[in-house]
Amino acid sequence: MVDWEAFQPAALTVMLGGYALGGVVPAILGILWRNRTKPGGSLTGAVKNIGFGLALAAALAGCLLSLSILISGTPLHMEFLPTAHVGMMGFHADTLSALFIGAISLLGAAAACFSLGYAAEFLLRRSMVLLVVLYNFFVLSMIGVLIADHALLFLFFWECMSLTTYFLITFEHEEHAARRAGFLYIVMTHIGTAFLLVMFLLLYSTAGSFAFEAFRMEGARLPASTQSVVFLCATIGFGIKAGIIPFHIWLPEAHPAAPSNVSAMMSGVMIKTGIYGMVRVFFDFLGPVIPGWWGVLILTIAVTSSVLGVLYALMEHDLKRLLAFHSIENIGIILMGVGAALLFASWGNRPLAVIALIAGLYHVLNHAIFKGLLFLGAGSVLHAAHTRNIEDLGGLIKRMPWTAFFFLIGAIAISGLPPLNGFISEWLTFQALLLGFHIPDLTVKIVIPLTVALLALTGALAAACFVKAFGITFLGLPRSGHADRAGESSFTMLAAMGFLALLCIFLGIAPGPIVSVLNPLASSLLEEASTGQIVMHAGTVLIPRSASASISPAALTGLLVVIAAIPLAGISIFVLKSRSRIAPTWACGLERIDPRMQYTATGFSKPLRIIFSDIFRATHEVGISEEPSPYFRPTITYELKTESVFLKYLYEPVFRSIVSAARIIRRIQTGRIQTYLAYIFVTLILLLLFAR
Amino acid sequence: MATIILLSFLFQIILVIALAPLVTGIIRKTKARFQHRRGATVLQPYYDLVKLMRKDVVVSSVASWLFHCTPFVVFSSMVVISLLVPTVVTPVPLHWVGDIIAVIYLFALGRFFMALVGLDTASAFGGLGSSREMSIASIVEPAMMLAIFTAAVTAGSTDLSVIVDRLSTTPASMLNPSHLLAFAGLFVVSLAETGRIPVDNPATHLELTMIHEAMILEYSGPYLALIEWASQVKLVIFLALMANMFFPLGMATTWSPSALAVGAGAFLLKVIGLALIVALVESTNAKLRLFRVPELLVVAFILSLLSLILYFIVGA
Structure with a gap:
């Protein structure tokens, strides 16, 4: 038997110490050798390697810590500052915290590895010390948010997280857009903090302490009206950080402005701290006896965020902005699980609520991984082709084959297609919603089918969007010289993406370990005694109800591969034997195909722009410059704008x-x-x- | 016993895959008769497949490895679906592998790859097809999910075999209004998903109207044969879904040869009957303009929603 009590604090110390040292050591180097750590200085490479190397080590320790808490079920508890009036200050990492720490650490390990190669592009023109220090303290404060067991400590880390990300967003501060995005972000996030402050003060007024332990004891005993105010404050306060619609406006500006390794962390895990806060407050502090309208409100927000998020993403041609809008969509999908759990819990159907919450939390982990992968992929493309505008890209699959392959894995996963991980969490969400239809209430019967339909719409639109994002970026012919000259990224960057791609496959084919960890976690949050809501049997996820439904992703994948192999073998042996030839693509009788003949991203999304024209309110202007001869029009400009309602x-x-x-x-x-x-x-x- | 099940199961799959070109042939023949043409023999799709298999493959110089693997992904996903959908016998031995949601998402997987390949060869036609296909698929999906939802809610499970079993034991509910409305919704959805008139015209190569054909325009030889075959299988699967999720009459419930024979006969009758209805719809309707298609699909969505409301009011 492993001695968890000795191991967990050690792992925690290594993790926190790693991030802290990763921040402090480069800072000291920067102060001691100011000249040599300037952009282009001789020590910048060392600063980069020390900073991100320590971040990588810390992330690996974090993975171990998270695993040990999740497997043993023993929470890690540390108290270090007994204060008389405001309650005991300390750290407390239960399985819920551990899940989010796991997500941060998995993505953090990949992002740190990626940064070793990616950050090299800043060596000559940016302060590497600043990037490394901010990055490490950013991750450290995220971990702090998750393990804080005291409202004041929580707010301290929350603010550290907001401030470090502000400076990371404005890292390329010469650009007006980055400064603007940073300002918008800092304003929005502080409005959120104000709501959180009100929420904590309300809880304090009853509990008489700022310790989370006291909130847990007293939260359920608050008067119903106060509970609802706390709920609303949490929804707005954490919702702004999570990027729910209508508080999303900072997100598509801020995430693309930061360096890509940071964008991956922001989109993959930072916005999840908002989800963590919501789950913590809704279920741990206030629940599990809750009024019915909470769930309806969260489901409404979820559906709005997911559908509008993906629709706005479809109109984007900036690869990183497109991904940022997809984060809004996925937060919506996560909240569908959370909202359904609230709704079912309010009807006293806790077993069903457990399934819904598992679906939501599974998607938290999945989104962290595939969105991290996609942002790293976008970073790799940006690194190689120096543009984020997909209208200037194309043909990268031949120039960056590995990046293209990993990005494709991420694209399939985020579109929720089998056999990758996005499919499993969407499947669980569908199952939870479907079973919830039997709750005898009119509101539920209206809300659930609409949620199901809109989740289906979201999935299909996401697939359309990623056909566009992948197809225009990587397939066809290069649309600019930059894209034509692009080359494959360095090994560390590819290794990081490969690691995340493997995780996408693993979490898709073998959902067993995750579900068996999430099941007790969700059950304990909802105070449901039995943990048999989802049964894992020989790789099959089974929901044993009156009439069970099951899925076996491993068998499904096996069948897909085996069946694809039969015609593959047949055709390659009997038919393709020297009977294939290369020829240019047919160009309608013209001499050869030209990159400008290809479909553009704007053209690709046009049908959907027309179908959903009421939402986009697109306006376009065609400008034709008049030349002396009316027969030749050398420049035609076309500008398309969609309006943010x-x-x-x-x-x-x-x-x-x-x-x-x-x-x-x-x-x-x-x-x-x-x-x-x-x-x-x-x-x-x-x-x-x-x-x- | 296990061998018998395996053999009969293989029979069931081979029936679907082998039958698929025939069903397409029957639809083409019926359409031809409606147009006062004699039309090609119903076996023509088989001849076409054989002919294509013998031809050379011409690959665009722009194409990447995706171009080579997509036909296999598409074909494989369709065959896997045919393993999960009850056609002749219920329950299907592999019903635990995937339910109706898995089936819908496997269709989406095939479509995803096909749409990517449309963009792979740098041809404008491919992009045109991909764009249209993905747009229409996006609005098909909610309607399809709702129609399926009604059937699943009635059975209390998304497992296709459970849905079919539940309905077989209560045959009266087949004439339930909510059930019939969901069927109508799924019928419209199927027309869109399988690229039939009034959504897409499988017989055209006119750039103004083509959707599916535009995506696969650069394919030739055995690759094209695989994709065509996969589309034919897809059509049969949709017909089987409509037939068995809503009217599972005559399905075999045991693996005895006599039950199988009856089941296979019933399956053939139902699928050919539905194929004739599809041909009738195709012959009596004009293809819709692309931007009128959403209106048709909204009708399907509303039919499905109505069926769900009726289920709620009237009960199963």
């Missing part, structure tokens, strides 16, 4: 009213010191009188 009808009115309110308040700002002294005096008197 949320920006126009939600944010701009709010923004305008804030500005006009500020104009009114400005009148009391006279700029004379006497007036301010008078304000202070009056306030003091009022406080003495009324706030004793």
Whole structure:
């Protein structure tokens, strides 16, 4: 028997120590040898290797820690700061935390490995010290958020996470877009923090302590109205971080602006801290006895986020922005599981709620892996072709075969297609929703079929979007010189992507280990005694209900491969023997095919743009420059714009009213010191009188 | 006993795969008769496949390895689906491998690869086909899922064999209004999924209208044969889904030869009957303009939704 009590703190120390050292050592190097660590300096390579090497080691320790907690089921508990009034400060990593730590560590290991190669492009033009320090502290603060067992500690790490990411977003600060994205992000995330603060204060007012332990004890005993306010604050506060619609506006700006290794971490795991917070508050603090409208609200948000997220992604031609919009979509899919769990729990059907929550949490892990993979792939393309605009790419499958292959794996996984991991979590979500239809309530009977239909729509649109993203980027002929000259990325970058691609396959073919770990986790969160909601039997996921449904991804994959092999063998032996020849693609009688004859990304998504025109409100302008001769028109410009409904009808009115309110308040700002002294005096008197 | 099951199971699969070109032949022949043509023999699709298998493969110089592996992925996913769908016998021995959701997503897998290949050869036609195919598939999917949902909710499971069994034991529910509406929804969806008129015209190579054919325009020889065959299998699977998920009459429930013979006969009758209806629809309707297709699919969606509401009000 392994001694978990000794192993877990050791693993935690190595992990935290690794990230901390990875941040501190480069900082010290930077201070000691300021000149040699400047861009292009002789020590920059060492800084990069030390920083990301330590991050890699820490991530591996994190994987072990997460595994040990998940397998043993023993939470890691550490207390270090007993404070009299606000409760015990400390770390507490239960299985829920461990799942998210696992996601961070798996992706973190890949991202650190990728960075060893990818960050080399910044060596000559950026402060490597800054990148490494920020990166390590960013991951460290994410871990801190997950293991904090105290509201103040939680908020401390939450803010550290927001600030480090702000500086990472504005890493390329000469670019206006990056500065703007950073500003939008910092404003949005602080609005979120304000809501979290209110939530914690409300919980504190009853629990009399900021310790999570006290929230756990007292949360369920809050008056119903307070509970609902806490719920709403958590939904908004964590929802902004998770990027749910309508609070998503920062996400498609911020994620692409950061370096790709950071984008992968932000999109893959940082937004999941919002999901972690929601699950923690909804189920651990407040649940499992909850009102019915919570689930309906979360499902509504989930459906809106997933459908609109993928529709906006379809209109994007910036590879990283496209992926960022897909993060919104996937947060929606995760929230479908969480929302369904809330809905079923409110009807007292906890076994069903367990299935729904497992589906949501499985998708958390899956999305971390395939979205990380796709962002690293996008980083690899950006590194090689120096553009994120897919309209300038094409033909990369021959120039970057491995990147293309790994990106294809990610694309299949994110589209939820068998036999990869995205399919399993979507299948579980469908199953949970389907079984929930039998709850005898009108609202449920309306909400569930619509959710099912819209989840199907989301999946199909995601597939369409990734046919576009992969097809235009990697297939066909290169559309620009950059794309034509692109070459394969370095070994560390490919290894990182290969690792994540393998995980996509593994989590898809062998869902057993994950489900058997998630089952007790979800059951304990919902205080459901039995853990037999999903049975794993010889690689088959089985949902044993009155009439069971099952799926065996391993057998499915085996059949697909074996059956594909039969005609493959037949054709290659009997038919293809010297009977295939290479010829140019038919160009409608023209001499040869030209890259400009290919379909563009804009053209590809046009049918959907027309079908969903009410949502996109696209406008286009065609500009033709008049030349002396009317028969030759050398330049034609075509500009297409889609309108963000949320920006126009939600944010701009709010923004305008804030500005006009500020104009009114400005009148009391006279700029004379006497007036301010008078304000202070009056306030003091009022406080003495009324706030004793 | 195990050998008998294995043999009969193989018989069932081979029946679907071998029958597929015949069903296409029957539809073509019927359409020809409607147009007062004699039409080619119903065996013509077999001759076509054999002919294509003997031809050379011409591969575009732009094409990547995806071009070579897609025909196999598409064919393989269709055959795997035919292992999961009850055709002659229920329960299917491999029913635990995948349910109806797996079937829908396997269709999507084949489509995903086919659409990618459309973009692989740098031909404008391929992109055109891929774009249209994926757009139409996106709006087909919710309607299909809802129609399936009704059947699954009635049976309390997504397992196809369970759905079929449940319905066989309560034959009266086959005439339930909710059941019939879901069937109508699935019928429209099937027309779209298998690329028939009024959504797509399988007989055309006109760039204004073609969808499926545009994606596979660069394929030739054995590769084309595999893809064509896979499409024919797909059509039979959709007919089988419609027949057996909604009217599982005459299906064999044991592996005795006599039951199998009855089951196979019933299956043939149902599939050919449905194929004739498809031919009738194709002959009496004009192909819709691309942007009118969503309206048709919204009809399918609403039919499915209505069936679900009826199920809720009236009960199974």
